[in-house]
Amino acid sequence: RGRRTKMNNLFSSIEQTLKHAEKYLGDICSLLAAYTRKTAKLRDKADLLVVQLFDFSRTEDPELQISLKNLAEDLAMVQDYRQAQVERLETRVVAPLKAYGDIVKNKRVRLNKDNLSTDLNKELKELQKLDKLRVRNPADRQSIVSFIMAGSRCLSLGIWTLL
Template sequence: MFRGDSSHSLSYEQQSKFIQDRITTVEKNFGLLCVAFGDYTRKTARLRDMGDELTKVLKDYANNEIVNKSLSAGLENLSITLTAIEEYRNCEVQRLEAKVVGELCQYETICKHAREELKHTVNVREKELARKKVLDKARERQPFNRQQVTYAESELLKASVEMSRTAKGLSEQTEFFERRKLQQLKTLLSDFVMIEMAFHGKAIQLLTVAYQQIQDINEKADLENFRRKLRSPEKPVSTNISARSASLASLMNHPSPTRDDNERSHRLMSPEKKQTIGRSSSLGALMNHSSSREEDETTESDDSENDDTSENTESR
């Protein structure tokens, strides 16, 4: 690269322009990818924040519902499950920011360095051409001045050696630049897909739990309880939730082992939300407690029968 007689000067220019175009193309495309993935990550962060708001509304509703006990328990359980989903979405945002957006942002510096290497090689090449012109003039104007001709030849030889060394280094750097670009782009795109697959896989599992929690709401029992309270509105209403709901709610009292409290403060925040909403407990505990649904439903059914017996006794 960048070697040969003066008849190949056009080839040098073509090679230099080709490398310059490659650097410019990579810089432009990686810049666009960085902006696009950055926007995607920020949109995901805003969706996470809106999910936090939704879980807060569901939890407040559950706490304020004092008549429909089944509905209150269902809303409480649903809010905990949705909070777990937003935990995974928060991990998704952090991984996208670190493994995708962060890697793309580095290419601004990488392209700048590659452009500087090319500029240095071009300068060395121009210096070699200048030394060759000096030698040609010396031979043409003072062909018998061996001292001046020898000095010009010596300077040209030094410039040629430097040019050869610089051109070899540029060739290696250019190939390394192209190889690293291909490898890193493939890696970060694979990371993006894997991050999305991991989140959506967990989301499907938790959404399945959420669907079952919604189906567990017993509208008939809640309606009957409403009718009883309507007949005796002065009677205090029990605010106890089911054993299953209490079991899930107790998870909120335990810190999550998956990350420190300070990690939440470093996540990417959306412009619409300036304050961080506290998150729930261990995600694994949520899944473990959901497996005991049948036993807790039986307990809740027994409690409902006892309430009916007590009510009938009071009526008699």
């Protein structure tokens, strides 16, 4: 009985881990992608501001023109760093998180493909039947052995060795 409970707990633990990973990694990836997009939009707006500053500087007197050009150049340098930030976020943060999402999906598919839950439930029901048979007639070894032989599928999976 204890081993069946451990198997059940293990399976539910795997399912719970996958469920949490799907939820939280998906949320984190979405938020980071949104953050990256907003940073890129901010960079684009600042680039427009740089263009406006250069245009405005052409219409002003030489002293203000130099100041506006310096401001525009400094702002352009900041945007170069912002561009590097966007690229790093996309390549070093968002892309690896997407890969983890694919890994979790593959694990989920594999878990469902192997039908571990269905097989485990069938095997647990068979083990429960065997336990009931043992409780009812503990001295009737022939019935117990014939039940085990009938459940040869479980035997081939090695589940009976857990008893």
